[in-house]
Amino acid sequence: MVWSVGMRASELARQISDELDHLGRVPVDRHLRALPEVFAAGDTAAAAFDAEHTVMQACQHATPLGKVAGYNAAADLLGLPLRDFTPGPYVTCLDLGAAGAVFTRGWDRRVMASGAEAKEVKKQINQWIHPPVDDASQILAAADRVSIELPFFPRDEKAVATG
Ligand SMILES: Cc1cc2nc3c(=O)[nH]c(=O)nc-3n(C[C@H](O)[C@H](O)[C@H](O)COP(=O)(O)OP(=O)(O)OC[C@H]3O[C@@H](n4cnc5c(N)ncnc54)[C@H](O)[C@@H]3O)c2cc1C
Numbered sequence: 001m002v003w004s005v006g007m008r009a010s011e012l013a014r015q016i017s018d019e020l021d022h023l024g025r026v027p028v029d030r031h032l033r034a035l036p037e038v039f040a041a042g043d044t045a046a047a048a049f050d051a052e053h054t055v056m057q058a059c060q061h062a063t064p065l066g067k068v069a070g071y072n073a074a075a076d077l078l079g080l081p082l083r084d085f086t087p088g089p090y091v092t093c094l095d096l097g098a099a100g101a102v103f104t105r106g107w108d109r110r111v112m113a114s115g116a117e118a119k120e121v122k123k124q125i126n127q128w129i130h131p132p133v134d135d136a137s138q139i140l141a142a143a144d145r146v147s148i149e150l151p152f153f154p155r156d157e158k159a160v161a162t163g
Pocket of ligand 1: 041
């Protein structure tokens with residue numbers, strides 16, 4: 001078994017800022033702007049999730065960060081209003097092989113499903129994660145969908161999530 005843990009943003013982040021966070025990420029504002037001419041997304045962006053947390057270095061946040069940063073970079077060039085980054089509720093879905101999976105929500109990771117039920121959620125997530133690749137209208141529609149629906153959330157709290 002090889003056990004590997006820990007996360008670290010690319011060293012490229014140092015070219016953007018001298019004030020990196022503890023994961024080597026660039027601080028960004030609510031529009032994901034790091035410098036007047038630079039927007040940051042994904043694992044390199046220390047974006048606020050809420051008043052207490054920054055985003056995780058995971059697909060769950062990297063994907064919507066990329067959508068919003070890309071939108072804002074284009075909008076900035078075109079002189080259009082920028083969009084705020086507003087992540088959905090935080091979840092985790094951990095595959096446990098033959099034991100199924102465990103699905104939690106919230107930063108305190110309350111277990112919402114386990115075993116085969118959670119495995120089904122994991123399978124769905126692994127299908128939703130892939131964007132369309134060969135249809136321009138579908139690609140553009142997917143780019144606009146920053147959040148996707150997940151189970152175990154009240155109607156007004158539908159979540160963004162992957163992996
Ligand atoms: C082993 C592993 C397992 C993971 N499993 C999960 C999971 O189950 N669920 C989950 O949510 N997240 C998971 N993650 C995290 C997830 O993959 C990342 O959060 C996500 O890919 C970050 O997206 P990104 O676009 O910021 O960076 P990346 O996907 O890393 O993309 C960065 C790209 O930049 C390119 N690049 C780097 N340097 C340069 C350069 N100088 N010039 C040009 N291009 C460059 C790289 O080649 C790469 O293609 C996992 C990560 C790892 C490493």
